[in-house]
Amino acid sequence: xxxxxxxxxxxxVEQRQLDRVYARLAELRRAAARAERDGYRLARVxxxxxxxxxxxxxxxxxxxxxxxxxxxxxxVFGRLDLREGQTLYVGRLGVRDExxxxxxxxxxxxxxxxxxxxxxxxxxxxxxxxxxxxxDERVTRIExxxxxxxxxxxxxxxVGDGALLASLSKATGRxxxxxxxxxxREQDEAIRSPGSGVTIVSGGPGTGKTAVALHRAAYLLYSxxxxxxxxGILVVGPSSVFVEYVASVLPSLGEESxxxxxxxxxxxxxxxxxxxxPDVAAVKGSLRMRRVLxxxxxxxxxxxxxxxxxxYRGELLRLTRAELDAIRDRALPRxxxxxxxxxxGFDGIxxxxxxxxxxxxxxxxPEQRAFEDEIAERPEFRExxxxxxxxxxxxxxxxxxxxxxxxxxxAGGIFSRAEIRLLDAAWRTLDTEGxxxxxxxxxxxxxxxxxxxxxxxxxxxxxxTLAGGVRELSTHADRQRAARAAARQRPEDYREYAHVVVxxxxxxxxxxxxxxxxxxxxxxxxxxxxxxxxxxxxxQAELSRARDQALGRRxxxxxxxxxxxxxxxxxxxxxxxxxxxxxxxxPLPTAVRSTGVEPVRQVVPAAELxxxxxxxxxxxxxxxxxxxxxxxxxxxxxxxxxWLGERGGTRLxxxxxxxxxxxxxxxxxxxxxxxxxADPGSGVRTLYVALSRATQRLITLDITG
Numbered sequence: 001x002x003x004x005x006x007x008x009x010x011x012x013v014e015q016r017q018l019d020r021v022y023a024r025l026a027e028l029r030r031a032a033a034r035a036e037r038d039g040y041r042l043a044r045v046x047x048x049x050x051x052x053x054x055x056x057x058x059x060x061x062x063x064x065x066x067x068x069x070x071x072x073x074x075x076v077f078g079r080l081d082l083r084e085g086q087t088l089y090v091g092r093l094g095v096r097d098e099x100x101x102x103x104x105x106x107x108x109x110x111x112x113x114x115x116x117x118x119x120x121x122x123x124x125x126x127x128x129x130x131x132x133x134x135x136d137e138r139v140t141r142i143e144x145x146x147x148x149x150x151x152x153x154x155x156x157x158x159v160g161d162g163a164l165l166a167s168l169s170k171a172t173g174r175x176x177x178x179x180x181x182x183x184x185r186e187q188d189e190a191i192r193s194p195g196s197g198v199t200i201v202s203g204g205p206g207t208g209k210t211a212v213a214l215h216r217a218a219y220l221l222y223s224x225x226x227x228x229x230x231x232g233i234l235v236v237g238p239s240s241v242f243v244e245y246v247a248s249v250l251p252s253l254g255e256e257s258x259x260x261x262x263x264x265x266x267x268x269x270x271x272x273x274x275x276x277x278p279d280v281a282a283v284k285g286s287l288r289m290r291r292v293l294x295x296x297x298x299x300x301x302x303x304x305x306x307x308x309x310x311x312y313r314g315e316l317l318r319l320t321r322a323e324l325d326a327i328r329d330r331a332l333p334r335x336x337x338x339x340x341x342x343x344x345g346f347d348g349i350x351x352x353x354x355x356x357x358x359x360x361x362x363x364x365x366p367e368q369r370a371f372e373d374e375i376a377e378r379p380e381f382r383e384x385x386x387x388x389x390x391x392x393x394x395x396x397x398x399x400x401x402x403x404x405x406x407x408x409x410x411a412g413g414i415f416s417r418a419e420i421r422l423l424d425a426a427w428r429t430l431d432t433e434g435x436x437x438x439x440x441x442x443x444x445x446x447x448x449x450x451x452x453x454x455x456x457x458x459x460x461x462x463x464x465t466l467a468g469g470v471r472e473l474s475t476h477a478d479r480q481r482a483a484r485a486a487a488r489q490r491p492e493d494y495r496e497y498a499h500v501v502v503x504x505x506x507x508x509x510x511x512x513x514x515x516x517x518x519x520x521x522x523x524x525x526x527x528x529x530x531x532x533x534x535x536x537x538x539x540q541a542e543l544s545r546a547r548d549q550a551l552g553r554r555x556x557x558x559x560x561x562x563x564x565x566x567x568x569x570x571x572x573x574x575x576x577x578x579x580x581x582x583x584x585x586x587p588l589p590t591a592v593r594s595t596g597v598e599p600v601r602q603v604v605p606a607a608e609l610x611x612x613x614x615x616x617x618x619x620x621x622x623x624x625x626x627x628x629x630x631x632x633x634x635x636x637x638x639x640x641x642x643w644l645g646e647r648g649g650t651r652l653x654x655x656x657x658x659x660x661x662x663x664x665x666x667x668x669x670x671x672x673x674x675x676x677x678a679d680p681g682s683g684v685r686t687l688y689v690a691l692s693r694a695t696q697r698l699i700t701l702d703i704t705g
Contacts, residue, residue, distance in 0.1 A: 006157050007142075007625065014079070014132055015139045021076055021095055021103050022137050028095070076104055078115045079130040083151050090115045116222040119215075121188035123147035128156060190559040191216045193526075195224055195499075197555035201528040204589035205575065205692035206566025209528040210246065210662060213501045216526050217258060220499055231498025231523075232490065233258045236516055238504040239437075240264060240273050241655055242662040246503075259497075263512055264437040266519070267444045268493040270395070272435040275634060275658055278681035280426045282538035283419045284438040285509025287546055290445055295410040296397050297338055297449040300325065302406065305388050310353065310381065315360045317353050324388065327352060337451025338392060345389045350375065391453045394446035398439065402427040441511040448518065495519045504661050505529035507536060510546030517550030525551055532579055532586055533689045535658065537681035564589035564692075566664055570598050571698045575691035578677075582684045599698035606703050610643045613671055616699045620667035621648050624696050629665035630654045631690045633675040640671055657690045668694035671701050 078090035094106035105112045114124040127148045133141040143160035146152060190212045193199040199216065203209050217235065221228045235258055237243045243262045264272040276284060283289070308319040319327075327348035331341055350372045357365055365371065375381055390396075401407050404424050411420050426436075435443075500520035502508060506529040508516070536543060564572055572591040579586060604612045613630065620628045628648060632640045634656045641654040655663065657676045668690075676687045691698070 007159055010142055010157055010159055011139050014142060017089060018076055018134065018137060018139055021089075021091075024095055024097055024103060025075070074134055076134070077132055079132060080115055080126050081128040081130075081156070083125045083127060083148070088112070113222060116218040118147055119188040119191055120147050121185060127151050128158060186559065186561050186563070187212050190561070191219050193557045193559070195220050196524050197557060198525040198527060198551050200556055200558045201526070201561065202530060202559070203561030204530055204532060204564060205572070205689070206564035206591070206664075207561035207589050208565070209530070209561060210503055212561070213503055213526050213528045214246065217499065217501055228498045231496060232494065233499045233501065234497040234519055235260050235501040236266065236503065237262050238507050238661050239659045241653075241659040242504070245663055263508070264440050266515055267440045267447070270435065270440065270443065272437050272440050274434060274436045275656070276426060276436045276438050278535060278537045278679060280422050281438045281509065282536070282681070283415065283422055284426075284442060285511045285536070286538055287510045287542045288414050289442060289511055290514075291414050292401075292410045293397075293442060293445050293449060296400055296406070297446060298332055299400070299406070299410070300328065301388070301390060302400055302403065305384055308349070308384055310375070312357060312375070313362050313364065315357070315362050317356050319349070319352055323352060328389070337449065339453045340451040342389050342391070342453065346385055349385065392450050394443040394450060397446050397450065398442060399430065402430045438509065438511075441509065441515045444515040444518065445511060495521070497523045499524050499526070501526045501528075503528050504533075506531050506534035507661065508547070509536060509538065510542045513546040513550040520550065524554070527551070532583065532588075533661065533685055535682040535686055562589050564591040565593065566695055567591050567692055568593055568595040568597070568696070570595060571694050572692060574599050574698070575688050578684060578691055579688040595696065597697065599700065601700045601702065603702045603704055609671070609701065609703060612701050613640060613643055613669060614647070616669045616701060617644055617647060617652060620669060620697055620699065621651060624666040626651070626666035628652045628667045628669065629660065629663065629693055630669045630671065631657055631660045631693065632671045634658060636671065636675070657686045660690050660693050664693055664695055666695050667697040669699050669701065672703055673700050674702055
């Protein structure tokens, strides 16, 4: 890894370039504003030609100023060091200096293509590719890929994971150079897998699965931009912590092509970060849950009206509970979606009342249409219809399962009594503690079962029509840009992605596969994961069936990554010993570097755990230049965060053993590993994950007794 001094020096280099770019941007913004003002002054000439010239000048100047303002944040995100000695900076728009020399290459320009397409196996003339992350106008992080080590000048500094490959490639002996070639070849083949079908990448901790998935997304965008930028790319991760991490290291994929979501945020409008115990998550994630939800989606509304009594022209019209249930069942045949057939239910009520009125020989009974209009005008009747067949949100129906008697009715004969008790205990706190990540998939299933309420069609407003019907003057190019912008505006609940990336796929439950599958019906897929790290304790056959259904019959391309270049051998040996407890013959990746520093294991009394945690975190913050992760058992997360307070600022992060999946830190403090291991379902596998997050230092804190 890069030492702190070298990292600071390289960040300072990029900051100087960024300062030049933003200074030039300010000049261009001022020039655009002057041009806009000069255009307005032309109107004083008073001729028709001057007015036309004014409109053109003002339009183009305002457009340029808007573009410069819109692309201010994260303007420069990449750098390419080329074989011929040239350096190119890649950004959201092209910028030239006052002498017309290029400061930034627009990411859409052909010159920027190697930033997305170059790989170690095909470097395209690139020696080093650098990703630059910034906040406002300050460089916050840089990460390098050394694509052509043989051409790298001796003075070239490489930071991040690229520094490891650089050091390995310069190591004496053929063995290390062969390892570097293996890493590059394995990853490159997966990245360049055919765009169609399903690419499945498996590999143990530290093998670069996530990096492969994200570089593959960039590769696909450049190989077929019309398809993938137009349809969009969805990246799904296991937790919000993971998604935030990926967002901070993801090379820009251009405009709005990539959508990042965690499993707890895939259902529009609701978010969850809370996890269930593994046994509860296994029940909620089971495919059998769909049958339970189907029953709930067809049932009568809790506390809804059980009969309809209506006095009409001196006669009492009455529909009993049984009659109302029969009307609902007829209006809701199997496969129908409740919110979409609401009108059919209302029609059934009208028809039943009309038939009863005729049977009672109501005096002066009008024609059926007039009868229905007359009934519909009554406020009490309209209130009955709303209460009997309301527009239902999936959250309403999930709430019905929190009622023990309803849960037993829906789940009886599908789940065992023990499983029903688990669900009952979990959902009793639904209103007070909120949704769990597993519940989000159930809401998405209910959304598919209920459908969307029928809405009246809305007229699309012409964006160039002003008040009073006056239409704004616009050019053909102006309207083309507006049309492209409108095409990019996807609905909030978009489900027609061109490509779907699923990271940490081993933890996706059957019901979650169904949720993701609804968004990938038209997509090709990249699926990355490691079966050895799975936290899923449910039915494996169900899991395979749900995954296969989501991926469809698309052709599959499989790749295995075998080299762990995240963990030092000393740290991975501890993790490997843990997973061997449950799977002695499991093939594990090879850790290729050694630091000579053994992990530290401390055993402390429970009363001293807080002080030991603080001391260990402070020691690592002083020892490593980068990030420190404090990994805890799920129930202890908030408690441990309270011990640490604001120590370390953004360099220190407290996460649960589940949230740690997919993450990496320079140093890790693992709190109470015995409590993680003790979980009877996936405890050892979860601990294996936690032990393999550190790139430099590891301290474990066990509790005596």
